[in-house]
Amino acid sequence: MTNAVEARGVGKVFSSRSGEVSALEGIDLHVAAGEFVSLIGPSGCGKSTLLRLIADLDTPTTGELTVFGKTPQQAREAQDYGIAFQQAGLLPWRTVTANVELPLELHGVGKGERAVRAKELLSLVGLDEFAGHFPHQLSGGMQQRVAIARSLAERPSLLLMDEPFGALDEMTRERMQTELVRICAESGAAVVFVTHSIPEAVFLSQRVVVMSPRPGRISAVVPITLGDVRGEGLREDASFFAAVTAVREALHGTPVTARGVDLR
Ligand SMILES: Nc1ncnc2c1ncn2[C@@H]1O[C@H](COP(=O)(O)OP(=O)(O)OP(=O)(O)O)[C@@H](O)[C@H]1O
Ligand SMILES: [Mg+2]
Numbered sequence: 189m190t191n192a193v194e195a196r197g198v199g200k201v202f203s204s205r206s207g208e209v210s211a212l213e214g215i216d217l218h219v220a221a222g223e224f225v226s227l228i229g230p231s232g233c234g235k236s237t238l239l240r241l242i243a244d245l246d247t248p249t250t251g252e253l254t255v256f257g258k259t260p261q262q263a264r265e266a267q268d269y270g271i272a273f274q275q276a277g278l279l280p281w282r283t284v285t286a287n288v289e290l291p292l293e294l295h296g297v298g299k300g301e302r303a304v305r306a307k308e309l310l311s312l313v314g315l316d317e318f319a320g321h322f323p324h325q326l327s328g329g330m331q332q333r334v335a336i337a338r339s340l341a342e343r344p345s346l347l348l349m350d351e352p353f354g355a356l357d358e359m360t361r362e363r364m365q366t367e368l369v370r371i372c373a374e375s376g377a378a379v380v381f382v383t384h385s386i387p388e389a390v391f392l393s394q395r396v397v398v399m400s401p402r403p404g405r406i407s408a409v410v411p412i413t414l415g416d417v418r419g420e421g422l423r424e425d426a427s428f429f430a431a432v433t434a435v436r437e438a439l440h441g442t443p444v445t446a447r448g449v450d451l452r
Pocket of ligand 1: 202204234238
């Protein structure tokens with residue numbers, strides 16, 4: 189089966205007046221179809237840059253990158269992936285429903301079908317009652333949930349998420365994590381998920397990719413094997429703590445202190 193993401197020797201250099209920044213160097217990463225992979229590492233190690241390259245929001249300086257065997261541009265045009273970033277990026281003049289419907293509208297899905305899908309998605313993220321509200325009438329966390337609903341609208345086979353739960357309170361965050369695991373199991377979507385939280389990465393992922401900065405490199409890949417316990421109980425299971433420790437040790441093995449990494 190074709191990998192959802194395949195990066196071979198990917199590098200990214202940003203040039204500016206003050207010189208060149210090697211944001212990424214020699215990135216080799218394969219994400220299988222349906223696999224959940226998290227990227228974790230100190231601030232500035234290139235996590236967002238890598239996600240942006242996969243999303244075709246920027247282009248690599250070196251190396252090769254494919255998404256379902258296509259170029260990132262072809263994958264974007266085929267609507268293979270959905271994106272949810274830290275900033276919700278909602279259109280202020282559109283209601284919650286109209287924001288969620290936007291990608292469907294852009295791709296010519298009919299009115300009735302759009303409405304059904306938007307309703308389904310808003311109920312999924314617990315915002316049924318806010319369908320007719322405008323973004324400024326919602327809290328930051330609620331806006332973020334709208335953005336997540338929108339990213340799922342087209343049932344993408346790959347989700348690219350950059351700290352999507354960063355603005356949420358701890359309880360909502362854990363609920364969204366549980367929801368995301370369920371959504372992925374149901375939809376079979378692969379996910380590349382950027383986070384600063386070790387427990388979040390462990391809870392969600394099949395593999396945690398640990399990165400180190402200057403230049404941004406992959407310093408370790410930690411496979412997550414958890415016990416049979418599923419759902420909320422997992423957070424209190426010994427296998428969960430063991431995996432958290434394994435990721436923490438991999439992070440601290442990086443040459444700089446893991447600044448910006450949340451040990452919650
Ligand atoms: N458009 C840009 N122009 C110049 N330099 C950039 C640009 N985008 C990112 N960089 C640099 O590339 C490096 C990696 O940035 P990136 O945003 O990918 O880090 P990150 O791992 O997502 O960090 P954080 O955890 O703080 O979000 C940083 O040194 C940053 O300054
Ligand atoms: Mg970032």
